[in-house]
Amino acid sequence: MTETANVLEARDLVVHFPTGDGQAVHAVDGVSFVIPAGTAFGLVGESGSGKTTVAMACARLTDITSGSVYLQGEEITHLERGALKAVRRHVQVVFQDPYASLNPRERARDIVRRPLDLMGIGTKQEREARVDALFATVGLRSEQKDLFPHQFSGGQRQRIGIARALATSPKLLICDEPVSALDVAIQAQILNLLGRLKGELGLAFLFISHDLAVVQHLCDRIAVMYLGQIVEIGARRDIFSRPRHPYTHALISAVPSPHTIGASTRIRLKGDPPSPISPPAGCRFAGRCAHTVEICRRATPTLEAGDTGHAVACHRADDPEVVAVRDMLVRASSG
Amino acid sequence: MPEPLKPELLTSGPLLSVRDLEIVFRIDGQDVPVVRDLSFDIEAGETLGIVGESGCGKSITALSLLGLVPNPPGRVSKGQILLNGEDLTRAGEARLNAVRGNDISMVFQEPMTSLNPVYTIGEQIAETVRVHFGLSRAAAWDRAVEMLSQVGIPSPKTRAHDYPHQLSGGMRQRVMIAIALVCEPKILIADEPTTALDVTVQAQIFDLFQDLQERFGAAIILITHDIGVVAQMTDRVMVMYAGRKIEEGSVASFIRDPRHPYTRGLISCIPHLSLPPSDVPAPLFEIPGVVPSARELGASGCAFAPRCSHASGRCAAETPTLFPVGDGRSAACWLEVEAAR
Numbered sequence: 052m053t054e055t056a057n058v059l060e061a062r063d064l065v066v067h068f069p070t071g072d073g074q075a076v077h078a079v080d081g082v083s084f085v086i087p088a089g090t091a092f093g094l095v096g097e098s099g100s101g102k103t104t105v106a107m108a109c110a111r112l113t114d115i116t117s118g119s120v121y122l123q124g125e126e127i128t129h130l131e132r133g134a135l136k137a138v139r140r141h142v143q144v145v146f147q148d149p150y151a152s153l154n155p156r157e158r159a160r161d162i163v164r165r166p167l168d169l170m171g172i173g174t175k176q177e178r179e180a181r182v183d184a185l186f187a188t189v190g191l192r193s194e195q196k197d198l199f200p201h202q203f204s205g206g207q208r209q210r211i212g213i214a215r216a217l218a219t220s221p222k223l224l225i226c227d228e229p230v231s232a233l234d235v236a237i238q239a240q241i242l243n244l245l246g247r248l249k250g251e252l253g254l255a256f257l258f259i260s261h262d263l264a265v266v267q268h269l270c271d272r273i274a275v276m277y278l279g280q281i282v283e284i285g286a287r288r289d290i291f292s293r294p295r296h297p298y299t300h301a302l303i304s305a306v307p308s309p310h311t312i313g314a315s316t317r318i319r320l321k322g323d324p325p326s327p328i329s330p331p332a333g334c335r336f337a338g339r340c341a342h343t344v345e346i347c348r349r350a351t352p353t354l355e356a357g358d359t360g361h362a363v364a365c366h367r368a369d370d371p372e373v374v375a376v377r378d379m380l381v382r383a384s385s386g
Numbered sequence: 387m388p389e390p391l392k393p394e395l396l397t398s399g400p401l402l403s404v405r406d407l408e409i410v411f412r413i414d415g416q417d418v419p420v421v422r423d424l425s426f427d428i429e430a431g432e433t434l435g436i437v438g439e440s441g442c443g444k445s446i447t448a449l450s451l452l453g454l455v456p457n458p459p460g461r462v463s464k465g466q467i468l469l470n471g472e473d474l475t476r477a478g479e480a481r482l483n484a485v486r487g488n489d490i491s492m493v494f495q496e497p498m499t500s501l502n503p504v505y506t507i508g509e510q511i512a513e514t515v516r517v518h519f520g521l522s523r524a525a526a527w528d529r530a531v532e533m534l535s536q537v538g539i540p541s542p543k544t545r546a547h548d549y550p551h552q553l554s555g556g557m558r559q560r561v562m563i564a565i566a567l568v569c570e571p572k573i574l575i576a577d578e579p580t581t582a583l584d585v586t587v588q589a590q591i592f593d594l595f596q597d598l599q600e601r602f603g604a605a606i607i608l609i610t611h612d613i614g615v616v617a618q619m620t621d622r623v624m625v626m627y628a629g630r631k632i633e634e635g636s637v638a639s640f641i642r643d644p645r646h647p648y649t650r651g652l653i654s655c656i657p658h659l660s661l662p663p664s665d666v667p668a669p670l671f672e673i674p675g676v677v678p679s680a681r682e683l684g685a686s687g688c689a690f691a692p693r694c695s696h697a698s699g700r701c702a703a704e705t706p707t708l709f710p711v712g713d714g715r716s717a718a719c720w721l722e723v724e725a726a727r
Contacts, residue, residue: 243672264656292662302586308659309616
């Protein structure tokens with residue numbers, strides 16, 4: 052695969068936030084991935100695992116400590132002002148809360164047109180025509196253009212947020228928990244819309260969700276993050292049929308399934324994630340893992356890729372003990 | 387102290403029985419019903435799931451059990467809420483205060499807005515204990531620390547001195563649960579208690595609920611829209627739409643053989659995690675439109691008819707009542723009535 056076929060590439064991305072007393076929050080610690088055009092890349096993990104920080108770094112909305120980000124083969128890690136603005140045209144974000152992310156004093160048409168105004172794209176007429184087209188794309192009626200956000204339901208507001216993100220014809224759409232604030236019946240409408248956009252517009256998606264079922268539904272490749280690092284990455288089918296990292300096992304087993312009424316094969320994690328200010332040496336998950344042995348606390352496991360690009364950072368991923376847990380999970384789910 | 391219960395009331399009937407409940411809100415000089423003809427029972431040790439979209443009346447029903455319907459504009463206009471045979475709709479504020487916490491307590495959805503930001507979490511739990519058990523400050527504080535430990539807060543002695551903003555979302559929700567459980571209620575109402583939380587934290591919180599149930603035989607009313615949670619946690623499910631119960635049955639029948647078109651829609655519109663995954667995920671089922679507001683509802687006809695692909699003339703004209711569909715189940719749908727003919 053040539054470099055330019057990837058819409059986004061992150062290499063060894065590190066984002067540390069200084070705490071003010073000389074220490075730093077290790078929000079993201081050496082994350083690498085690529086997102087080819089027309090595919091969706093999902094980031095999963097608990098709150099605080101660094102998913103959102105990765106996305107914000109890729110959109111250059113937070114400072115990058117080290118490592119690099121490439122957009123369509125061009126490095127954007129250190130771009131400033133004018134050049135950065137040109138990049139933003141190609142990277143847009145759909146936010147989680149459709150109530151907080153729309154200006155309550157602007158009409159829907161103005162909200163959707165704003166990115167075009169700011170970036171000076173097209174004439175006045177062309178922008179209005181573009182707004183009309185965008186309303187149709189996201190399934191809003193054109194007579195709704197003059198309404199204010201409070202006159203829309205939550206699902207319709209999220210459609211406005213998506214239309215605004217699509218206004219500049221971006222190459223990469225970052226969706227940070229786009230459906231978790233929506234009502235259950237509305238989630239399906241928005242997920243179907245995003246799925247359709249992926250197919251029709253050839254967009255690359257960076258999709259963040261704590262809901263594994265949503266990620267499984269929409270994403271082609273998935274990375275599991277824990278405390279600022281990717282612990283497992285692979286194709287959708289590999290992650291959900293042969294999950295290899297004990298943390299991935301724990302996440303999958305914690306999702307309540309309608310197939311197994313009352314029963315639970317849940318793997319109980321010990322304690323809470325350690326502090327990202329002073330992450331432990333060795334494997335960061337070792338303190339909560341049921342399979343920890345001496346080497347886990349001493350040596351940091353590296354992300355080892357198998358033949359299908361399915362990679363796992365675990366010393367014991369191939370150990371019969373860990374493999375047995377995976378087999379149990381898959382059996383429980385299919386049974 | 388709660389009033390001693392009459393022995394004949396203890397032995398007969400369910401722990402909580404709601405009969406023909408109607409709740410109205412006064413809007414522009416008119417009483418608009420937001421919950422109608424609602425009857426359900428819950429036994430000790432049982433978990434009842436209440437399912438439905440926002441705006442279906444789930445939360446206001448839960449509030450009514452605690453006498454917390456905001457008045458004005460709302461009030462319980464008809465029906466009874468019987469706790470061990472005692473009608474709570476007729477109880478005074480003093481009696482309701484005794485019921486709250488001791489008999490029925492509630493975990494709210496938003497742990498940040500439900501905790502008081504200017505008191506430490508230890509103080510907030512201890513206050514509950516002092517009010518309900520009349521313990522001394524020191525004894526109440528010890529009980530608070532013990533409760534924090536029980537809900538899985540690490541180093542509870544230190545954490546008790548923290549303010550809500552110093553805790554993560556999961557920790558805050560555990561504090562809310564500690565407050566709800568500290569009086570060992572007979573009924574715990576949990577309104578979307580884990581919606582804002584990670585799956586791993588959600589699982590820990592459900593462990594706590596089940597533990598409470600095993601130790602004290604508490605009944606749990608779990609309001610959720612997550613069908614997976616329903617499957618794992620509940621014994622029986624009640625589906626609400628536009629203020630009415632439209633289906634009720636055991637959890638197995640709810641998931642494997644839903645009868646009402648709305649129930650079927652709710653189950654099939656969300657993606658379910660499957661191992662291994664299907665190769666190409668099919669588009670999700672969409673329930674078109676949105677829940678009608680209470681004011682938009684006509685006097686008669688099925689409230690779901692405008693969104694229902696099976697609706698016929700009868701659905702628009704007559705309101706379907708709950709119809710038994712066997713196995714202790716019921717559904718409010720004319721299709722079931724027709725099919726039974």
